[in-house]
Amino acid sequence: MGLNPQELNGSLIVIEGMDGSGRSTQIALLQEWLESEGFSVQTSGLRRSNLVGRDIDELLAKNAVTRLTLALMYATDFFDQLEHRIVPALRSGALVLADRFIFTLIARGVVRGINRDYLTGLYAMALRPHLTFWLNVRPETAFAREFKKAQAISYWEAGRDMSLSHDLYWSFVRYQTMIKRELESMAKKNAFIELDGEASVSAVNKQLRQRIGEQLGIRASKYTPSSALAHLWR
Amino acid sequence: MENQDTAVKAPPRPDASKTTLPQPGRPVPSRAYPGALIVVEGTDGSGKSTQLYLLKRWLEIGGYRLHFTEWNSSPLVKSATRRGKQKRLLTPTTFSLLHAADFADRCERQIMPLLQGDYLVLADRYIYTAFARDAARGCSHRWLRNLYRFAPVPDITFYFRAPLEVAVDRILSGRPKLKYYEAGMDLGLSYERPESFKLFQARILEEYDKMVDTDNFVVLDGTLPVNKLQKQMRDIVASKIDLKRFAPRAPCRKMLPSPRPPIPKPVTLFSANRLWASTLRS
Numbered sequence: 001m002g003l004n005p006q007e008l009n010g011s012l013i014v015i016e017g018m019d020g021s022g023r024s025t026q027i028a029l030l031q032e033w034l035e036s037e038g039f040s041v042q043t044s045g046l047r048r049s050n051l052v053g054r055d056i057d058e059l060l061a062k063n064a065v066t067r068l069t070l071a072l073m074y075a076t077d078f079f080d081q082l083e084h085r086i087v088p089a090l091r092s093g094a095l096v097l098a099d100r101f102i103f104t105l106i107a108r109g110v111v112r113g114i115n116r117d118y119l120t121g122l123y124a125m126a127l128r129p130h131l132t133f134w135l136n137v138r139p140e141t142a143f144a145r146e147f148k149k150a151q152a153i154s155y156w157e158a159g160r161d162m163s164l165s166h167d168l169y170w171s172f173v174r175y176q177t178m179i180k181r182e183l184e185s186m187a188k189k190n191a192f193i194e195l196d197g198e199a200s201v202s203a204v205n206k207q208l209r210q211r212i213g214e215q216l217g218i219r220a221s222k223y224t225p226s227s228a229l230a231h232l233w234r
Numbered sequence: 235m236e237n238q239d240t241a242v243k244a245p246p247r248p249d250a251s252k253t254t255l256p257q258p259g260r261p262v263p264s265r266a267y268p269g270a271l272i273v274v275e276g277t278d279g280s281g282k283s284t285q286l287y288l289l290k291r292w293l294e295i296g297g298y299r300l301h302f303t304e305w306n307s308s309p310l311v312k313s314a315t316r317r318g319k320q321k322r323l324l325t326p327t328t329f330s331l332l333h334a335a336d337f338a339d340r341c342e343r344q345i346m347p348l349l350q351g352d353y354l355v356l357a358d359r360y361i362y363t364a365f366a367r368d369a370a371r372g373c374s375h376r377w378l379r380n381l382y383r384f385a386p387v388p389d390i391t392f393y394f395r396a397p398l399e400v401a402v403d404r405i406l407s408g409r410p411k412l413k414y415y416e417a418g419m420d421l422g423l424s425y426e427r428p429e430s431f432k433l434f435q436a437r438i439l440e441e442y443d444k445m446v447d448t449d450n451f452v453v454l455d456g457t458l459p460v461n462k463l464q465k466q467m468r469d470i471v472a473s474k475i476d477l478k479r480f481a482p483r484a485p486c487r488k489m490l491p492s493p494r495p496p497i498p499k500p501v502t503l504f505s506a507n508r509l510w511a512s513t514l515r516s
C-alpha cells in the first residue's frame with residue numbers, strides 16, 4: 001500500500017478480547033469521553049466494511065462456508081476498512097477505536113488449523129496499533145454475560161463448527177479458551193496491555209482512560225457517562 | 235484416442251498414504267494426492283479457453299474421470315464482487331483478497347476433494363492469473379505467493395502466449411465496451427479505456443513471462459491454428475500424465491475390501507504441496 005507512517009497524524013487504539021469481555025461497552029464509553037475532550041473519533045470492527053460486511057453476515061447465517069474461505073472473507077473485510085476508513089481517518093488526525101483487530105482474526109484461523117505463518121503473512125501490511133488493550137476474562141464469565149445479553153449463545157461464538165463438544169457450554173468454554181491461548185501467545189510480541197475484564201465497567205474504563213490519556217498527552221479527567229450511556233456504568 | 239495408447243508412461247506416483255510424512259534426508263514429495271491437475275493460463279484473448287474446452291471434450295468422449303473448473307465462478311463472492319465493481323470500492327488489496335476467497339472456496343470444496351478422490355481436474359485459469367494480474371496492479375509478489383500457498387501445484391501449466399497486439403485485437407473486436415476494472419482503469423494508466431486496457435495487458439504479459447521458468451510453464455504459441463495447437467496439447471497431456479489412471483473403472487463387485495477398512499488419514503491443504511517453500515528457495 002506504500003504507506004508512510006509519518007503521514008498519519010492520528011492514533012490507532014485497539015481493544016481485543018473474547019465475546020463477552022466488555023469491548024463494545026468500553027468503546028461506547030471511550031468514544032463519548034474522547035469526543036467530550038474534543039477528539040474526532042472513528043470506530044471500526046469486524047464485519048463492518050461496505051464491501052463484504054453484509055456478505056459475511058449472510059455466509060455465517062447460512063453456515064455455508066469453509067474455514068479458509070471465511071478467513072479470507074474476514075481479511076477482505078479488514079483491508080477494506082483499513083484502506084477506506086482507518087487510514088483516511090488517521091491521516092486526517094482522527095483517533096480510531098478498533099473493536100478487535102488482526103489478532104482475533106489470526107487467532108480464529110490458527111485454532112481452526114490454518115497455518116500461522118500464512119495468516120501473519122496475510123496481515124503483514126496491516127498497521128501497528130499505537131495501543132492494544134486486551135480485556136482478559138474467564139470464558140465462564142464471558143458465557144454468563146453473553147447468555148444474559150441474548151438468552152442464547154450463537155453457533156459461531158461457541159465455535160460449533162470445530163466439533164469440540166455437543167454441549168453448548170463446553171463448546172463455548174473450550175473454543176474461547178483456545179482463542180485466549182492464542183491471544184496470550186501474541187501478547188508479548190505485540191505489546192498488549194492486559195486489563196482485568198472481570199473488574200467493574202468503571203474500573204476498567206478508568207484504566208483505559210489513563211493509558212489513552214498518556215498516549216494523547218491529556219489528563220485523564222473525571223468522567224461520568226451521559227444519561228444515554230448511564231445504563232452501561234456498573 | 236490413439237494418443238493414449240502410444241503415450242509414454244509417466245513414472246509411478248507415490249502412494250498417498252505413505253508420503254505425507256516428511257522423512258529425514260529425503261525431499262518432501264510435492265504431491266500427496268492421487269489426482270492430477272492441468273491448468274491453462276494466458277492473457278485475455280490468447281485462446282486458452284477454447285483449447286481447454288477441446289481438451290475437455292477429448293477426455294470426456296473417452297470417458298475419463300474429470301472435473302472442469304473456472305476462475306471466478308463461485309456464487310459465494312459474486313454479490314460482493316459485483317457491488318465492489320459497480321461502486322468502484324475495490325483497491326488492489328481487496329480485489330486480490332476477494333478473488334482469493336473465491337478461489338479458496340473452490341479449492342476447499344472441489345479441487346482438493348477431487349484430487350484426493352483420484353480425479354483429473356482441468357482449470358481454466360489458476361493462481362498464476364492472480365499472480366500476474368494483481369502484481370500488475372501493484373500487490374507485492376511475496377504477499378501474493380503467501381496468499382495462495384494453500385493451492386495444489388499443477389501437474390501441467392499450459393501458458394498460451396500471444397503477442398500483445400493479437401490478444402488485444404481479439405478482445406477489442408469482440409466486445410463493445412470494456413469494463414472499468416477489466417480495462418485496469420483503477421490504475422490510472424490512461425483516460426481512454428482501450429488504451430488503458432492495452433497498457434494493463436502489457437504489464438500482465440510481462441508478469442506471466444517472468445513465471446515461465448520459476449513455475450514450469452509449458453509455453454504454447456497462441457497464434458497457431460486451433461487444431462494444431464490442440465494436437466500439441468493432447469500430445470503433452472498424454473506424455474506427462476498417466477491417463478489410464480483416470481479411465482473408466484470396471485464396476486466394483488465387492489463393496490468393501492475388508493470388514494473393517496482402516497479410516498484413511500487426511501491430507502490438509504497446507505501439507506499437500508510445497509509451492510511456498512520452493513518460492514522461498516528461488
